[in-house]
Amino acid sequence: MPDPKTSADVAVIGLGRVGLPLALSFADRGLRTIGVDNDPARLGAVREGTMPFQETGARELLARVHASGGLSLSERVADAAAARHIVITLGTPSFSHIEIDMRDIRSALDDLLGALEPGHALTLRSTVAPGTTEFVAGYLAKHRGFAVGEDVYVAHAPERIAAGRFLEEIDSLPCIIGGVGARSGEVVAELFSVFDAPIVQTTPVQAELAKIWANILRYTLFALPNLLMMDCERHGANVFEVIDLVNRDYPRGGLAQPGLTAGTCLRKDFAFSEERSNAPGMLLAVSRVNESVPLFLVEGIKRRLSPRAQDRPETPGSRAGVTPGSGLGALAGRKVAVLGLAFKADTDDERDSLAHKLIRLLERELADVVAHDPHVPTPTVSFEEAVQDADVVVVAANHHEFREPTALAAIAAGASADCLVVDPWNCWGAGQVFAYANELAVLGVERA
Ligand SMILES: NC(=O)c1ccc[n+]([C@@H]2O[C@H](COP(=O)([O-])OP(=O)(O)OC[C@H]3O[C@@H](n4cnc5c(N)ncnc54)[C@H](O)[C@@H]3O)[C@@H](O)[C@H]2O)c1
16 A cells, blocks of 8 residues: 555544544544644634533543644644545535535645645545545546545545534444545545444445435434424414324334424535435425424414503503504513523534524514523523513523523523413423413422
8 A cells, every 4th residue: 555655644624523523532542643724713722722612521632632742733734634544524514505515625625635645545524415525536536646546545434423422422333434446445444443433334425325314314303393393383282292192102103302403414414415306395395394493483472472561551662652553563672581592402502503593583573682501602691680570481402401490490480470481392391382481380390
């Protein structure tokens, strides 16, 4: 096998939520590792030994790697060629017109092109549309004349780990590798064999499909209870009771629970199938269901708010003096506390969270929105301040702090007397998407 003149074992390009824990894990296993990112703030944080985001166990890992000196950092993608293995963990968003956005990957490839030598192995760890790994191989063949699989190696080894579980799952989840040509799969497997997880070899396109379809499966599985939640509202039924009826002691049940289903992966990975779909629109419909949950919640709130003061003739100009036809709806001037800005429980990741869409929709109703989230970097008010005198409390992310009965009791004590609590996650087990705080508090006390 040709051996490029390298001074490191592996380089990871893109030190984001996927790349940084991976680079640290390689370094922790004794590999001489280069981390590349074009964001100076990101590199600065890592250099100082500060984790730029939450990931279970990563702070200690970073401290260990810092002490060992096993990770060097660079802003220049071409510096990655100093390592035999180059792993790309760059973002792969989707354009709004449903097409994979490969600009970051294309740019990294262009930066690497001149620096690649026979013996280099390039692994795509990013989530990509079917055919992208072959495109990357073709790009190297076209521009450098490499025989991929013989001179250089290209494979897709998709990241399938859930945020918060990286260090546990890197050693346990089967590592899928789809290599191009004769030897790419085998060479890239050498790299990933530093971890304890079993390696599963397949073709590049099957690796790509397996990754995106795992996310499509989840996105669709969550769309079903979300659609049911909206159906139940229409029919005056309780979604949690219907789900229980579907699942209870029924061997072919398994309906999931509703919620605000989003996040940077689920919200875009379906597009990598949809852009060349045999059933165009099917996955778009799945997306539309999940995307319409915030609006469903806002409409549900509006229907339930007790008659507004606008119906009582009082001082003109005050909220009480608002007259029908003024353009102000049921939520205008109402205090709405949104609990949780992250896209899912116990993460600090706000990217593509539906909480932000919910807030935008509430603001379009002229509600006075306040948010609280103990995890995210966006500054928010305290829990007590958020719920104090709130007319509505919406649990947008089911962080463990909100699932405590004490949180419910604090809402009942601090919010307005007839505060509406919106809890599509069923945080307190009351089984009501929309309920009044006082009723829930009684239920909470009964449960406790
Ligand atoms: N976040 C997850 O939980 C997760 C899980 C599985 C798969 N994925 C996939 O992994 C890939 C990376 O996701 P992520 O969440 O880590 O993204 P991210 O946005 O957190 O990280 C990307 C990093 O790349 C850097 N970067 C961007 N352009 C660059 C360039 N030209 N040169 C060098 N650095 C550059 C950015 O500064 C950033 O630090 C995506 O394809 C995503 O779909 C993500």
